[in-house]
Amino acid sequence: MDRGTERDGAVTEHAASGRIPLAVVVVDREGLVSHWSSGARRLFGAAKEDAIGRAAVDLLPVSGALPEDDDVSLYGAYSAYDGLGHDLETSLDGRLYYPAAGRARLTVPERSETGSDRVDVLWWAYPLVGPGPERLLVLGADVGRLQQEAHEEDTGYERVAPGFALHTDFPGAEELARRLPEILPSMSVEESARIVGQILELGYPVLEFSQNDRVPVTPDWGVPRRVERRARHERAARAAAQGLPLPQEYTDEAEDLEYVAVRERLEFLNEVSGRIGTSLDLSRTIVEVSKAVVPRFTDVAGTYLREQVVAGEGFPEGVPDTTTMWHRVALEHTDEPGRWDDVVPVGEAMPFPAHTPFFQCMTTGDPVLVPRISEQMGHAIASQFEKRDIRPLITGRSMLVVPLKARDVVLGFMILLRHPERVEFNDMDRVTGAELAARAGLVLDNARMYTYQESVAETLQDSMLPHIPPRMAGCDIATRYLPGTLLGRVGGDWFDSVKLPGARTALVVGDVMGHGLNSAAMMGQLRTAVQTMAALDLPPAQLLRNLDDLAQRLGDTYLATCLYAVYDPIAGELHIANAGHIPPVLVHADNGHSELLDLPTGAPIGVGGVPFEAVRVRVRPGDRIVMCTDGLVEVRGEDIGVGLATLCESAAHPAASMDDACDTIIRALNTRGGRKDDVALLMARLNGIEPEDVAEWRLALDPAEVARARAVVREQLHDWGLSRLADSAELLVSELVTNAVRHSHSRPVDLRLVRGETLLCEVDDDDHDLPTLLNAGPDDETGRGLRVVSVLAREWGTTRTSAGKAVWFELTLPRR
Numbered sequence: 001m002d003r004g005t006e007r008d009g010a011v012t013e014h015a016a017s018g019r020i021p022l023a024v025v026v027v028d029r030e031g032l033v034s035h036w037s038s039g040a041r042r043l044f045g046a047a048k049e050d051a052i053g054r055a056a057v058d059l060l061p062v063s064g065a066l067p068e069d070d071d072v073s074l075y076g077a078y079s080a081y082d083g084l085g086h087d088l089e090t091s092l093d094g095r096l097y098y099p100a101a102g103r104a105r106l107t108v109p110e111r112s113e114t115g116s117d118r119v120d121v122l123w124w125a126y127p128l129v130g131p132g133p134e135r136l137l138v139l140g141a142d143v144g145r146l147q148q149e150a151h152e153e154d155t156g157y158e159r160v161a162p163g164f165a166l167h168t169d170f171p172g173a174e175e176l177a178r179r180l181p182e183i184l185p186s187m188s189v190e191e192s193a194r195i196v197g198q199i200l201e202l203g204y205p206v207l208e209f210s211q212n213d214r215v216p217v218t219p220d221w222g223v224p225r226r227v228e229r230r231a232r233h234e235r236a237a238r239a240a241a242q243g244l245p246l247p248q249e250y251t252d253e254a255e256d257l258e259y260v261a262v263r264e265r266l267e268f269l270n271e272v273s274g275r276i277g278t279s280l281d282l283s284r285t286i287v288e289v290s291k292a293v294v295p296r297f298t299d300v301a302g303t304y305l306r307e308q309v310v311a312g313e314g315f316p317e318g319v320p321d322t323t324t325m326w327h328r329v330a331l332e333h334t335d336e337p338g339r340w341d342d343v344v345p346v347g348e349a350m351p352f353p354a355h356t357p358f359f360q361c362m363t364t365g366d367p368v369l370v371p372r373i374s375e376q377m378g379h380a381i382a383s384q385f386e387k388r389d390i391r392p393l394i395t396g397r398s399m400l401v402v403p404l405k406a407r408d409v410v411l412g413f414m415i416l417l418r419h420p421e422r423v424e425f426n427d428m429d430r431v432t433g434a435e436l437a438a439r440a441g442l443v444l445d446n447a448r449m450y451t452y453q454e455s456v457a458e459t460l461q462d463s464m465l466p467h468i469p470p471r472m473a474g475c476d477i478a479t480r481y482l483p484g485t486l487l488g489r490v491g492g493d494w495f496d497s498v499k500l501p502g503a504r505t506a507l508v509v510g511d512v513m514g515h516g517l518n519s520a521a522m523m524g525q526l527r528t529a530v531q532t533m534a535a536l537d538l539p540p541a542q543l544l545r546n547l548d549d550l551a552q553r554l555g556d557t558y559l560a561t562c563l564y565a566v567y568d569p570i571a572g573e574l575h576i577a578n579a580g581h582i583p584p585v586l587v588h589a590d591n592g593h594s595e596l597l598d599l600p601t602g603a604p605i606g607v608g609g610v611p612f613e614a615v616r617v618r619v620r621p622g623d624r625i626v627m628c629t630d631g632l633v634e635v636r637g638e639d640i641g642v643g644l645a646t647l648c649e650s651a652a653h654p655a656a657s658m659d660d661a662c663d664t665i666i667r668a669l670n671t672r673g674g675r676k677d678d679v680a681l682l683m684a685r686l687n688g689i690e691p692e693d694v695a696e697w698r699l700a701l702d703p704a705e706v707a708r709a710r711a712v713v714r715e716q717l718h719d720w721g722l723s724r725l726a727d728s729a730e731l732l733v734s735e736l737v738t739n740a741v742r743h744s745h746s747r748p749v750d751l752r753l754v755r756g757e758t759l760l761c762e763v764d765d766d767d768h769d770l771p772t773l774l775n776a777g778p779d780d781e782t783g784r785g786l787r788v789v790s791v792l793a794r795e796w797g798t799t800r801t802s803a804g805k806a807v808w809f810e811l812t813l814p815r816r
Contacts (some may be wrong), residue, residue: 011629012022015465017442017573018523019116019784020263020412021042021141021142022037022038022039022140023037023039023040023043023044023138023139023140023693024037024039024040024057024138024139024143025037025040025041025056025060025137025138025139025140026134026136026137026138027056027074027092027135027136027137027138028121028132028133028134028135029133029135029413031055031056031057031092031135032053032054032055032056032527033051033053033054033059034052034133035052035054035057035207036048036052036059038050039140040140043119043121043140043141043142044059044060044061044106044140046059048074048391055794056092056136056138057092060092060138061106066526066692070176071239080411082310084248092125095124096307102122102123102361103191104121105119105120105121106119106121113154115453116532116637117714119142120142121140121141121142121194122140122141123138123140123141123351124138124139124140124663125137125138125139126138126139127161129332136200136505139388141547144651150684151470156178158779165398167656176202178438181514181568185282185792187721188367188389192465193395199649205617207477207593216400225667229668232584235472238435240516240577243556244260253686254304256580268434269432269436269439275467276288276439276440276443279606283329285443285444285447286303286305286329286330287330287332288600289303289330289414289443289444290302290303290330290331290332290373290414290438290668291332292440292806293332293414293436294334295334296334297416297417297429297432297433297436298400298416298417298418299333299334299397299417299419299422300331300332300333300334300335300340300343300397300415300416300417300418301327301330301332301333301337301415301416301417302330302331302413302414302415303328303330303331303333303404303412303414304326304327304328304329304358304412304413304414305404305411305412305444306320306324306325306326306327306410306411306412307324307325307327307349309412309444309477310327310329317409319410320359320364320410322351322352322353322354322359323351324351324352324362325349325350325351326349326350326351326352326362326413327347327348327349327414328344328345328346328347328348329346329347329412329672330342330346331346334419334798335393336557338515338672339393340393341502342388343388343389343390343395344388344390344731344753345391350384352384353384355380357370357382357399357401357796358379358413358415360401360807361401361402361403361413362403362410362413363410363721365403365405365408365410366403366434367400367401367402367403367430367433367434367437367637368401369399369400369402369425369426369429369430370397370398370399370400370401371398371424371426372396372397372420372424373394373396373397374395374397375391375395378390378391378393378395378396379396381394382394385580386426387457389749394417396420396421396728397420398417398418398419398423398424398425399416399417399418399600400416400425400429400430400433400684401413401414401415401416402414402416402433402436402437403437403441404437404441404444405437405438405441406441406442406444406448407445408446409596409633411441411444411445411448412435412442412444413437413758416433423451425656427718431708437700439608460551465481465495466495466496466497466527467492468495468496468497468682470658472497472505473499473503473504473505473569473689473757473760474505474567474569474686474687474688474689474755474756475505475567475684475685475686475687476567476658476684476685476687477507477658477682477683477684477685478657478658478659478661478662478682479495479662479682479683480662480663480679480680480681481493481495481678481679481680481681482632482665482670482678483630483678484515484677484678490512491509491512491514491519491520491523491631491677491678491680492512492513492514492515492519492522492558492560493508493509493510493511493512493523493629493631493677493680494508494511494523494526494527494680495508495509495510495627495680495681495682496508496531497682497684498531498534498535498564499766499797500534500535500799501537501799501801501806501808502568502570502752502806503568503689503754503756503760503762503763504566504568504569505518505566505567505568505569505571505684506534506564506565506566506567507564507565507566507567507625507627507682507684508530508534508562508563508564508565508682508749509525509562509563509581509627509628509680509681509682510523510526510527510530510560510561510562510563510581510629510680511560511561511562511581511629511630511631511680512558512559512560512604513559513560513561513604514558514631514706515678518558519558520669520760521558521694522554522558522560524607525550525551525554526547526551526560526562529546529550530543530547530549530564533546535799536799536800537799537800537801537802539575539577540564540565540566540575540576540612540614541577541611541613541614542578543561543577543613544564544577544579544602544605544612545611545612546626547562547579547605548579548605548606548607548608548610548612549607549608551605551606552606552608557605558606559580559604559605559606560579560605560606561579561580561581561604561605561629561630562578562580562581562585562605563576563577563578563579563581563582563583563627564577564578565584565625565627567619567625567684567685567686569687569688569689570689570694570754571690572619572620572621572688572689573616573617573618573619574616574617574619574620574625574686575614575615575616576599576601576613576614576615576617577599577612577614577615578599578600578601578602579602579603579605579609579612580601580603580604581629581630582600582607582628582629582630582633582644582765583596583597583598583599583644584596584597584625584626584627585597585625585626585647585648585651586619586624586625586626587618587623587624587625587626587651587652588622588623589620589621589622589623589624590620590622591652593652594648594649594651595648598649599615600612600613600615608758619686619688621686621687622663622685622687623685623686624651624661624683624684624685625680625683625684625685625686625688626647626651626665626681627681627682627683628647628665628678628679628680628681628682629677629678629680629681630677630679631679631680632665632666632669632670632679632681633646633647633669633678643669646668646669647668647669649668650664650665650667650669651665651683658683658685661683662681665681665683666679666681688707689754691754693754693755693756694752694753694754694755695712695716695752695753696750696752697712697750697752697754698748698749698750699737699740699741699748699749699750699751700748700749701744701746701749702741703738705737705741705743706734706737706738706741708803709733709734709737710730710733710734711732712751713728713730713751713753713761714729714730714731714752716761717729717753720755722755722813722814724814725759725812725813725814728792728811729759729761729811731788731792732760732761732788732792732793732809732811733763733788735764735785735788735789736761736785736789736807736809737751737763738785739771739785739807740763740764740767740807743765743767743769744765744767744804745766745767746763746766747766747804749763749764749805750762750763750764750765751763751764752764755813757813757814758794758810758811758813759797759810759811759812760806760808760809760810761808761809761810761811762806762808763807763808764801765804765805766802766804767804767805767806768800768805769805770798770799770800770805771786771798772786773786773787773790789809793809793810793811794809794810794812795810796809796810796813797809798810
């Protein structure tokens with residue numbers, strides 16, 4: 001496993017590199033050992049059966065840590081101390097909530113038979129956060145093997161990477177192994193995969209080390225080995241006292257330290273860049289940014305974004321001020337679980353006063369470094385939080401506030417805090433933090449821009465999708481729309497229904513090919529055109545022909561499929577034309593059988609020059625027609641026939657209501673996996689209108705027929721038990737029939753009453769000029785008829801027919 005590092009154009013072979021067994025100890029929330037590996041038995045001497053269930057502090061030697069500033073004889077002092085140190089003891093007692101590490105020499109009497117009871121140990125302690133009983137993971141390794149291969153002073157720095165395999169035999173090992181790159185220090189995903197592969201080969205947890213790197217004292221940056229560093233400092237101090245030049249080794253050490261520090265920060269920034277921005281989801285990106293810096297760079301990371309960014313309202317303008325609202329969108333920390341939740345909950349919005357470091361960062365766009373938060377500053381910051389004392393969480397900690405910028409505009413900022421026990425942020429950290437924030441700001445802005453554009457497209461699409469009433473003349477309608485599951489999920493699928501003369505209803509489903517804002521806009525244009533042409537009562541085939549011509553004039557960029565059906569509840573038939581769309585499903589009420597209607601397919605809208613053909617389908621009261629877009633039935637890698645068969649089967653499933661029937665279809669087809677396109681679904685139950693609920697009369701072109709029309713309407717309403725509507729209906733019919741008789745040319749006037757959800761009255765004549773509302777003056781003898789209709793009717797309208805025009809009105813039926 002020997003390998004070299006390239007530096008200054010040369011490759012230096014490592015003097016020592018290898019793998020050694022690793023001790024693994026797991027401590028539960030009671031401080032008792034719940035796992036004691038064979039490596040722990042070899043390193044610490046206790047057998048597994050004697051260790052499980054005992055207090056960890058009694059088994060792991062923790063006292064006698066070497067003082068950092070001890071200046072006695074270096075190697076001798078290092079050898080004299082016997083214990084893993086205060087940090088591990090604090091971790092075992094549950095008082096340390098962030099990773100810790102160290103190096104020590106231990107006396108292990110049980111190992112005396114090997115020739116020496118002195119053990120050189122590297123150790124790590126990682127708090128475990130989760131629902132399980134495990135609280136602390138302790139890793140330890142005997143690095144004496146390294147000292148046997150190279151002299152202590154020649155080994156320089158050591159790079160160590162603890163790891164353990166997926167099959168390590170203790171509870172939670174599999175989950176910990178999956179989180180290896182997050183838990184262990186200074187380890188990329190590639191390194192993790194390589195080391196895990198080695199572990200699987202060896203069959204036990206290992207510690208990999210290589211010369212000329214570093215010992216990562218988590219979570220601080222790497223430090224040189226303590227003995228060699230102090231020896232060099234002593235030699236430099238003696239030289240300075242004697243007025244001699246600094247030893248070359250001291251100069252080399254300074255250069256090495258600078259090189260290592262710069263390299264570490266570049267590695268860190270590259271690693272962070274690889275971990276953030278994995279998606280364009282703004283919420284996920286925020287979490288990625290926060291988790292990328294904890295605990296390696298900081299112990300607490302709070303992310304704040306401007307209100308406009310969180311709301312997806314586009315790019316914020318202007319320099320922030322004391323009124324700018326900042327939303328706390330993420331908080332990651334290594335403290336005990338829940339410690340920050342009540343004091344600074346995620347989701348809170350607040351402004352920041354001018355005298356705070358946060359305001360300075362947001363207005364200047366530069367990082368702000370506070371080496372230690374004094375009691376005075378802690379009090380000033382805490383004054384912003386009403387009825388919450390944040391001082392215990394921040395006082396004494398080192399703080400770095402970095403702006404999240406894009407295009408020179410501050411979108412937000414991150415507050416980074418280090419524990420009092422950890423080294424303070426310095427100027428190099430400020431530079432690292434600024435670079436980190438710049439990369440994070442760019443990623444956040446990309447996610448923000450996508451979220452904003454998607455929001456605009458969704459808003460546009462939602463505004464274009466109609467709000468269809470659940471009941472039309474002779475039919476009940478239910479609809480569903482599902483956005484796509486991939487990026488650019490907004491598409492051009494739509495549905496619609498249009499009220500037509502003769503108590504008929506037009507049912508429409510269409511799909512503009514493609515996704516995104518342009519497709520949604522194209523969908524809106526086509527839907528509006530369909531509504532307009534449907535109001536002209538064009539036959540289905542002619543309507544699609546006109547729609548195709550319109551698409552050609554709009555451009556050849558987009559194609560669309562469309563299914564257009566006209567339901568006549570009195571005649572009991574569907575008149576359908578298809579433009580390249582998947583066929584509808586007809587569910588028969590009498591036997592529950594469902595079938596795909598065999599329709600001429602036709603070409604998609606926008607192809608141009610292709611004729612369309614319409615067919616008539618007889619239906620019975622209670623039958624249901626199901627129309628949808630291909631996004632519901634089409635899955636990549638699967639024949640569309642499978643989806644159509646599932647559609648037929650699920651459409652025939654009994655349901656208590658139309659909504660339940662739609663949900664049944666969605667569940668059956670949307671859970672197969674692989675759906676990427678958006679979906680439009682329209683279902684109509686064709687109830688029909690019974691002959692006894694329809695009354696028709698033909699009136700001659702004679703003014704005397706107006707009186708007859710009033711009489712037959714009053715009599716019919718009396719027969720239907722709607723006498724309370726007779727006065728209003730008689731007056732309105734009189735106005736419409738009078739106009740029809742006056743303006744008709746040769747054909748008699750047709751009068752029709754239809755009793756359904758409302759009382760519908762239609763008057764047809766052969767005049768093609770549509771009547772309009774007029775403002776009649778005091779002396780005008782005409783022009784008031786339609787004004788009366790518009791005031792008294794629930795709804796009214798006019799439309800052209802093949803023979804002339806139809807004028808209609810509706811009255812609300814009285815409650816029974």
